[in-house]
Amino acid sequence: MFDGGSSFNISKTSLITIVEKIISEKDETMLYKSENNFIKKVLPIKGKSGVRIDIKNDVLEIFVPILMKKGTDVAKVSEELQNSIKCSVQEMTNAVVNKVNIKLVDLIA
Numbered sequence: 369m370f371d372g373g374s375s376f377n378i379s380k381t382s383l384i385t386i387v388e389k390i391i392s393e394k395d396e397t398m399l400y401k402s403e404n405n406f407i408k409k410v411l412p413i414k415g416k417s418g419v420r421i422d423i424k425n426d427v428l429e430i431f432v433p434i435l436m437k438k439g440t441d442v443a444k445v446s447e448e449l450q451n452s453i454k455c456s457v458q459e460m461t462n463a464v465v466n467k468v469n470i471k472l473v474d475l476i477a
Contacts, residue, residue, distance in 0.1 A: 378461050384419045386460060387432060390452050391419075396440040397449065398476065399433070428457065429467045438475045446470040 391399050399418065420431040430453060436442060450468040457465050 378463070380421050380423075383421050383428070383430075383457060383461070383463075386457055387419045387421075387430060387453055390456055391432065391434060391449065394445065394449065396437050396445050398435045427464045427466045429469070430454075430457070430465060431469045431471065433471045433473050435474050435476045436472055438477060440475075442472060446472070 388399060391397055418433040422429045422431075432449070432453065434449075436445060449470055453468045454465045457463060
């Protein structure tokens with residue numbers, strides 16, 4: 369996953385924590401988890417947010433389900449999140465991020 373001839377491993381849990389932190393810093397968004405068909409707002413608790421990271425051929429694909437406040441410019445905020453997540457993960461880990469998929473699950477008051 370990393371160049372330079374040396375080895376460096378980072379767990380999916382650690383990567384998810386990075387993504388959760390970025391989402392939690394945005395006022396317009398919240399992570400979510402689905403439990404018994406009810407969507408719940410959650411604080412960033414490791415692995416409980418629904419964030420998923422797939423690793424294929426040493427390239428990351430990140431899937432982020434979120435809630436957004438009503439009245440938010442969904443396209444703008446989603447693009448900002450995609451860029452922020454991709455850049456932060458790549459800078460912190462030197463991993464290649466191919467995709468960051470944002471899924472708007474619901475709007476909240």
